[in-house]
Amino acid sequence: MGTELMRLHESPRFAARTEPERVALIHAQHTAAKASVILTNTFQVNPVVLGRSCTAEFHHALWQSALDAARSARPSPRYILGDIGPFSECMPKVASEVLRECKSLDGVLLETWSSLDDLRTFAHARKRSTPPLLVSFTYYRSRKAGWRTFTDEQPEACARAAQQTGAVALGVNCGRNLSMKNMREIVRRYHDACELPVFIRPNAGTPKRTASGWRYPRSPDAMAADLGPLLEEGIAMVGGCCGTTPDHIMHFRLAIDAWNEGR
Numbered sequence: 001m002g003t004e005l006m007r008l009h010e011s012p013r014f015a016a017r018t019e020p021e022r023v024a025l026i027h028a029q030h031t032a033a034k035a036s037v038i039l040t041n042t043f044q045v046n047p048v049v050l051g052r053s054c055t056a057e058f059h060h061a062l063w064q065s066a067l068d069a070a071r072s073a074r075p076s077p078r079y080i081l082g083d084i085g086p087f088s089e090c091m092p093k094v095a096s097e098v099l100r101e102c103k104s105l106d107g108v109l110l111e112t113w114s115s116l117d118d119l120r121t122f123a124h125a126r127k128r129s130t131p132p133l134l135v136s137f138t139y140y141r142s143r144k145a146g147w148r149t150f151t152d153e154q155p156e157a158c159a160r161a162a163q164q165t166g167a168v169a170l171g172v173n174c175g176r177n178l179s180m181k182n183m184r185e186i187v188r189r190y191h192d193a194c195e196l197p198v199f200i201r202p203n204a205g206t207p208k209r210t211a212s213g214w215r216y217p218r219s220p221d222a223m224a225a226d227l228g229p230l231l232e233e234g235i236a237m238v239g240g241c242c243g244t245t246p247d248h249i250m251h252f253r254l255a256i257d258a259w260n261e262g263r
Contacts, residue, residue, distance in 0.1 A: 016066035027073035039083035090118035095125035114149035123165035136171030159193035173201035197236035204243030216243030224251035
């Protein structure tokens, strides 16, 4: 969603309120590409991030606009998840404010998270009526220690924490120079450490700045061709992160359908 809006020269954080028809169109393009799940345009919509630009008062209004845009997508998605990006000051009050906006959704996705302390704080703020929680971590490769989150957590620790805090699924997304081949290693380590369903949401490569803007190098057909080994590892869901387009999702769907038919 963020990179799609930036291609249109829109601010991702406020687009659901300033350009709701564009957000709804992006959702519709993804569901037309056979996406079963879409995410609300709320990655940085929380009191902490909004407070840095003195716009925290718009928190509720931005969430409502994002929910309306997601629900207006045609064809309708099977599931809508509330998209919650990381925020360093994950206090119980802040977590509760964000969760309050998600009551009517099919689930909550914490994406691009790194801190297990923040995950535990967020999970502790959940109520019984809160929708299911999915959590996705991002990693970078340390020269000395291998794959780590930006708070220095290993994939195994993330997997155990996700299961202990009541998440229903565990993912890996984004990540600097984190290829689909690298994701296979992380998926395997997740499976070794927990029993949760595992999902992936890769970038379309690491972008490079060009005269016309940021360019993501991985094409839809190339990424779809790399799905086979990951499907063999037992992933339960596939999506796209930065730089992926509806065309990527369409190619993913075709590859997954063909793989399922061949089982």
